[in-house]
Amino acid sequence: MSSTGTGIQPPPHVIEAARSPGMASAFAGRMKVLPILEVALLIAASIAPLVLRDYITVYATRVLILCLFALSFDLVWGYAGILSLGQSLFFGMAGYGVALLSRDFGVGSIFAVLPAGTLIGFVAALYLAGFLLLGRHPSSVVFVSLGTMTGAYTADRLARGSHYLGGQNGIPSIQPMTIGSYQLSEGPGFYYLVLAILVLIYLLSRFLLRSQFGLALAGLRENEQRIAFFGYKVQHLKAIIFAISGAIAGTAGSLYAFHEGFVWTNMLGVVMSTQVVLYVLFGGSGTLIGAVIGTAIVEGLSFWLSDNYRDIWPIILGVLLLLVILFRPLGLISLVLGERERVGHFGPSLKEKRNAAP
Amino acid sequence: MDTLLIAAFEILSFGAIVVLVVLGLGIIASMMGIFNFAQGEFVLLGAYVTYLVHSVGLPVPLGMLAAPVAVGTLGFVLEKLVVRRFYAAPIVAMLGTYALGLIIREAVRGLTGGLYLSVPEPISGSITIGSLHFASWRGVIVIITLLVMAASHALLAYTSFGLRVRASLENPQLARASGISTGMIYSVTFAFGAALAGLAGALIVPVFSLFADLGIRFLIQGFVAVMVGGVGSFAGPVAGASVIGTFSAWLPWLMSPVIADVLVFVLAIIFIKFRPQGLVSGRGVNR
Numbered sequence: 001m002s003s004t005g006t007g008i009q010p011p012p013h014v015i016e017a018a019r020s021p022g023m024a025s026a027f028a029g030r031m032k033v034l035p036i037l038e039v040a041l042l043i044a045a046s047i048a049p050l051v052l053r054d055y056i057t058v059y060a061t062r063v064l065i066l067c068l069f070a071l072s073f074d075l076v077w078g079y080a081g082i083l084s085l086g087q088s089l090f091f092g093m094a095g096y097g098v099a100l101l102s103r104d105f106g107v108g109s110i111f112a113v114l115p116a117g118t119l120i121g122f123v124a125a126l127y128l129a130g131f132l133l134l135g136r137h138p139s140s141v142v143f144v145s146l147g148t149m150t151g152a153y154t155a156d157r158l159a160r161g162s163h164y165l166g167g168q169n170g171i172p173s174i175q176p177m178t179i180g181s182y183q184l185s186e187g188p189g190f191y192y193l194v195l196a197i198l199v200l201i202y203l204l205s206r207f208l209l210r211s212q213f214g215l216a217l218a219g220l221r222e223n224e225q226r227i228a229f230f231g232y233k234v235q236h237l238k239a240i241i242f243a244i245s246g247a248i249a250g251t252a253g254s255l256y257a258f259h260e261g262f263v264w265t266n267m268l269g270v271v272m273s274t275q276v277v278l279y280v281l282f283g284g285s286g287t288l289i290g291a292v293i294g295t296a297i298v299e300g301l302s303f304w305l306s307d308n309y310r311d312i313w314p315i316i317l318g319v320l321l322l323l324v325i326l327f328r329p330l331g332l333i334s335l336v337l338g339e340r341e342r343v344g345h346f347g348p349s350l351k352e353k354r355n356a357a358p
Numbered sequence: 359m360d361t362l363l364i365a366a367f368e369i370l371s372f373g374a375i376v377v378l379v380v381l382g383l384g385i386i387a388s389m390m391g392i393f394n395f396a397q398g399e400f401v402l403l404g405a406y407v408t409y410l411v412h413s414v415g416l417p418v419p420l421g422m423l424a425a426p427v428a429v430g431t432l433g434f435v436l437e438k439l440v441v442r443r444f445y446a447a448p449i450v451a452m453l454g455t456y457a458l459g460l461i462i463r464e465a466v467r468g469l470t471g472g473l474y475l476s477v478p479e480p481i482s483g484s485i486t487i488g489s490l491h492f493a494s495w496r497g498v499i500v501i502i503t504l505l506v507m508a509a510s511h512a513l514l515a516y517t518s519f520g521l522r523v524r525a526s527l528e529n530p531q532l533a534r535a536s537g538i539s540t541g542m543i544y545s546v547t548f549a550f551g552a553a554l555a556g557l558a559g560a561l562i563v564p565v566f567s568l569f570a571d572l573g574i575r576f577l578i579q580g581f582v583a584v585m586v587g588g589v590g591s592f593a594g595p596v597a598g599a600s601v602i603g604t605f606s607a608w609l610p611w612l613m614s615p616v617i618a619d620v621l622v623f624v625l626a627i628i629f630i631k632f633r634p635q636g637l638v639s640g641r642g643v644n645r
Contacts, residue, residue: 154620161616318461
């Protein structure tokens with residue numbers, strides 16, 4: 001059993017072609033789908049609350065928060081080939097953390113709770129990565145996925161059994177988040193806040209992944225051994241991206257806790273972890289926008305279908321997932337996005353390079 | 359002394375259940391390199407078939423015979439249609455089989471209406487030895503587990519079919535060149551692993567009763583057991599399952615069940631971290 005393969009591997013020459021300036025400029029005219037898609041989605045998301053009814057805006061806010069969560073999973077699986085089946089651990093821990101801050105200390109200021117949630121996610125992910133990924137033996141993908149899954153299951157069980165954390169019922173009625181003296185309740189205000197945070201984190205991730213660090217990550221996803229031979233500390237790279245993704249999941253978790261007004265054990269456990277895997281596989285792992293689209297489609301469909309077909313909706317979801325894995329391993333995004341653009345280019349933009357050349 | 363014996367029996371019978379559940383998972387993981395995330399749902403399906411046979415008024419043991427056949431057949435079909443495409447990419451296989459498991463689980467949830475359904479024990483009552491009472495059905499599970507384990511081992515180690523399976527495992531190209539239809543061998547091996555899960559589900563349904571999340575309960579446990587035991591050999595998963603089963607049944611006697619449940623997994627993960635090859639590091643089937 002191979003421990004390094006990620007399964008979804010484009011042939012190596014695709015990356016070569018995308019990086020060589022001559023080839024890329026020949027295709028430069030065609031390489032425009034991704035920015036168009038991103039801008040179109042941003043515009044659609046920005047005007048959505050103006051045209052949607054209020055209860056749908058509330059639902060859309062939740063979807064945006066889940067998009068943020070999906071981004072965090074996409075970073076580790078789509079870009080670093082770490083199959084984290086316990087991503088909800090960081091999401092839920094941050095949620096519980098801020099819920100406790102609110103319940104026991106009355107802290108609800110956005111400037112306190114969001115950094116706190118992010119930090120909780122970051123530190124938890126750093127510790128888990130330190131244990132699962134670092135060490136003398138490089139860890140196999142199966143071990144890491146099992147370890148993360150166990151982490152989420154463990155947290156779920158402990159939270160269920162803990163009286164302090166509210167047991168089965170979780171922590172209800174968290175007070176609203178505040179900005180200064182303004183109380184942020186669900187609705188358009190919350191929606192735009194989440195959208196702004198999502199866009200910010202999306203852009204930061206995009207920048208990170210197109211830097212040298214991102215190039216090394218893409219390399220280790222494609223061929224871990226070769227990157228190790230180049231002298232990169234592969235396990236460290238993985239641990240770093242894992243911790244960053246934990247931080248993002250933490251941000252999403254704290255937003256989710258305040259948006260829903262309560263936290264419960266499903267946020268920590270296997271249910272949420274598999275949910276996020278569904279989103280990202282559906283949309284297309286290895287592209288940030290794929291994670292967002294996948295979340296929007298799955299949640300949109302479930303909003304629309306679960307009213308009329310509540311009983312068979314999970315079965316439909318399973319069948320759709322299976323079909324996507326079988327026939328569109330790169331996700332729905334691959335219907336419109338070519339291989340070349342999916343892989344993209346790294347470092348300074350090609351134009352700058354051409355200008356710098358004599 | 360009496361409590362000690364009863365505890366020992368409890369531990370033994372629970373250990374047997376875990377071994378039974380893990381056996382099929384271990385055979386598929388070791389022989390084919392596929393971590394089958396639908397295995398828990400095969401267990402669930404075995405339980406459901408037993409319930410179905412019972413609910414139409416036929417005797418429960420008949421359902422227990424039908425379950426492995428039905429689940430094995432389904433495993434065969436699924437291998438031909440779906441799992442076959444995943445051999446080149448074991449990680450995608452995990453996700454694909456996960457999707458299969460999701461479909462089966464939700465289908466059963468729909469069929470059972472999300473209820474807990476009970477199936478009576480075919481052999482009820484208890485065996486009395488001196489002043490001690492043991493539930494007979496649990497004793498039967500222990501005996502059947504031992505028989506199934508011995509039979510599976512004999513099948514893989516001593517028959518010509520077993521030889522072909524091992525050959526396809528070790529060197530598929532050479533096996534094909536020698537005239538073994540490796541595709542067929544893979545289908546049958548997968549079906550066999552599924553049938554074992556079906557049997558496990560059928561046998562344990564009187565103990566645990568039938569509910570949609572029955573499989574999930576065993577999935578993590580099964581995977582941890584396979585990893586602790588060591589992937590690649592026959593003895594590995596069995597050893598791992600014995601260890602995990604023993605600890606899962608023993609620790610709740612010492613501490614609160616929640617902590618015990620969690621502690622087993624955490625200890626197992628730490629163990630795997632420092633000994634990735636598992637308890638049994640060899641490959642193949644020892645004779």
